[in-house]
Amino acid sequence: MLISSYSIEQKSDHIMGRFWAMASPCELLIEPQDSMLANHLTSVAYAETKRIEQKFSRYLPNNPMANINDSQGKPIAIDNEFFRLLELANSCFQLSDGLFDITSGVLRQAWTFDGSDNLPSPDAVKVLMPFIGWGKVKYDQSSITVAKGMELDFGGMGKEYAVDCVAKLCTEHAPTTSVVVNFGGDIQVNRARHNKQPWYIGIESPDDAEATKVLKIISGGLATSGDARRYLLKNGKRYSHILNPETGYPVKNAASSVTIAAPHCIQAGLLATMALLKGPNAEVFLEPQDVKFWCYR
Numbered sequence: 001m002l003i004s005s006y007s008i009e010q011k012s013d014h015i016m017g018r019f020w021a022m023a024s025p026c027e028l029l030i031e032p033q034d035s036m037l038a039n040h041l042t043s044v045a046y047a048e049t050k051r052i053e054q055k056f057s058r059y060l061p062n063n064p065m066a067n068i069n070d071s072q073g074k075p076i077a078i079d080n081e082f083f084r085l086l087e088l089a090n091s092c093f094q095l096s097d098g099l100f101d102i103t104s105g106v107l108r109q110a111w112t113f114d115g116s117d118n119l120p121s122p123d124a125v126k127v128l129m130p131f132i133g134w135g136k137v138k139y140d141q142s143s144i145t146v147a148k149g150m151e152l153d154f155g156g157m158g159k160e161y162a163v164d165c166v167a168k169l170c171t172e173h174a175p176t177t178s179v180v181v182n183f184g185g186d187i188q189v190n191r192a193r194h195n196k197q198p199w200y201i202g203i204e205s206p207d208d209a210e211a212t213k214v215l216k217i218i219s220g221g222l223a224t225s226g227d228a229r230r231y232l233l234k235n236g237k238r239y240s241h242i243l244n245p246e247t248g249y250p251v252k253n254a255a256s257s258v259t260i261a262a263p264h265c266i267q268a269g270l271l272a273t274m275a276l277l278k279g280p281n282a283e284v285f286l287e288p289q290d291v292k293f294w295c296y297r
Contacts, residue, residue: 005019005020005046006018006019006042006043006045006046007019007042008035008038008039008042010033010035011029013031014029014030014031014033015029015030015032015033015034015035015038016028016029016030017030017038017039017041017042017045018042019042019045019046019049021046021049021050021053021162021183022049022053022057022158022159022162022183022184024159024183024184025183025184026045026046026049026182026183026184027180027181027182027183028041028042028045028166028170028179028180028181028182029179029180029182029199030042030177030178030179031177031178031179031193031194032177032194037174037177040173041170041173041174041177041179044166044169044170044173045166045169045170045181048162048165048166048169049162049166049183052158052161052162052165053158053162055081055082056082056085056154056158057158058105058151058152058153058154058155064076064078064079064082065152065154068144068146068152069146069151069152071145071146072148073145073146073147073148074145075143075144075145076143076144076145076146077142077143078139078141078142078143078144080141082144083139083140083141085154085157085161086139086144088157088266088270089102089134089154089157090134092157092270092274093134095274096274096277096278098134098245098246099244099245099246099274099277099278100156100270100273100274100277101132101133101134101245102134102152102153102154102156102157103131103132103133103134103136103137103146103150103151103152103153103245104132104153104243104245105151105152105153105155106128106131106132106149106150106151107125107128107132107243107245107248109124109128110124110125110128110248111125111241111243113227113239113241119239125248125249126248128248129248130149131147131149131150131151132150132245132248133150133245136150137150137152156269156270156273157266157269157270159183159184159186159269160186160221160223160265160266160268160269160270161266162183163181163182163183163186163187163188163221163265163266164188164221164264164265164266166181166188167179167181167188167189167190167265168190170190171190171191176191176194177190177191178190178191178192178193178194178199178219179191180199180201181265182201185203185223185224186222186223186224186265186268186269187201187217187221187222187223187265188220188221188222188264188265189217189218189219189220189221190219191219192218192219193218198216198217198218199216199217199218200214200215200216200217201214201215201216201217201222202214202215203215203224203259203294213294215259215261217261220261220262220263220264221260221261221262221263221264221265221266221267221268221269222259222260222261222262222265222268223259223260223262223265223268223269223272224257224258224259224260224272225242225257225258225269225272225273225275225276226255226256226257226258226276226296227240227241227242227254227256227257240254240276242254242273242276242277244277251276251277251278251279252279252280253279253280254276254277254279254282255275255276255282255295255296255297256296256297257294257295257296258272258275258276258282258286258293258294258295258296259272259293259294260272260275260286260291260292260293261291261292261293262291262292267291268291271286271289271291271293272293275293275295282295283295
C-alpha cells in the first residue's frame with residue numbers, strides 16, 4: 001500500500017514500512033499485525049528522518065549546515081541538538097586520537113570513490129589539507145565559528161543518529177511494540193519481541209555480495225562500515241574511501257569491513273568508522289570498548 005512518500009507491506013510475521021531518505025533505503029520491521037499502527041509509525045519515522053536530513057545534510061542548501069559551511073569565518077547560531085552532535089563529534093575526535101574529524105569532508109573535492117582508477121594528483125590533496133583540523137573549530141552552546149574554506153560534515157554519524165531518533169519515537173508512540181529500524185544497514189531494535197524470538201539480520205560479506213552472515217538481535221544497535229561499494233582500484237591496489245585526515249589519503253591496511261553490535265546504533269556506527277580509521281590496529285582499538293564486533297580483512 002503506497003501512502004504519500006512511504007509504503008507499508010504485510011509480511012508473514014511483521015509489517016514492513018519503507019521509504020527513501022539520506023541517499024539510502026529506509027525500512028521499519030514492525031512486529032504486530034496492525035496496519036494502522038504500522039502506517040502511523042512509518043509516517044512518524046519518515047517525518048523525523050526528513051527533518052534530520054533537512055537540518056544536517058551538507059548536500060542541501062539553506063539549512064543550518066549550509067549556513068555554517070558558507071559562513072566565511074563568521075559565527076553562526078546553533079541550537080541544543082546541533083551542540084549535542086558537535087560534542088559527540090568532539091568525543092570521537094578525542095577517542096580516535098584525531099582520526100575521526102568532521103572537517104575532513106573537504107577531501108571529497110579531490111577524491112571520488114566510484115570504483116575507477118582515477119586517483120587525485122598530490123597537489124589536489126595538498127591544497128585541501130590547511131582546511132582540515134577539528135581543533136580550528138570554535139563552538140559553544142549557542143554558536144559555532146568555522147574558518148573560511150573549512151566545512152563540517154556529519155556524514156559519518158547523521159544516518160546512525162536518525163536511526164536512534166526514529167527508534168526512540170517508535171517506543172514513545174508504541175511502547176510495547178518491537179520495531180527494527182534499518183537505514184541501509186544501520187540498525188536499531190527498540191525492544192524484544194513478544195514471542196521472545198530474535199530478529200534475524202543479514203550482514204553482507206565484503207568478499208562476496210551474494211553471501212551474508214546472519215546475526216540474531218533481541219534489542220540494541222548494529223552498524224557496518226567498509227569499502228565494499230566505495231573504493232578506487234589502480235594497478236591492482238585497492239584504495240578505501242576511509243580517508244586519514246592527517247595525510248589526506250586512504251587509511252593503510254584498513255579492514256575491508258567492520259560490524260559492531262552496541263546498545264545504540266550511533267555508538268555502533270561511530271566505533272565501526274573509528275576502527276577502520278585505525279587501520280591495522282582496528283582490533284586493538286575495539287577490544288577495550290566492551291562491544292561485540294566482527295572485523296573482516
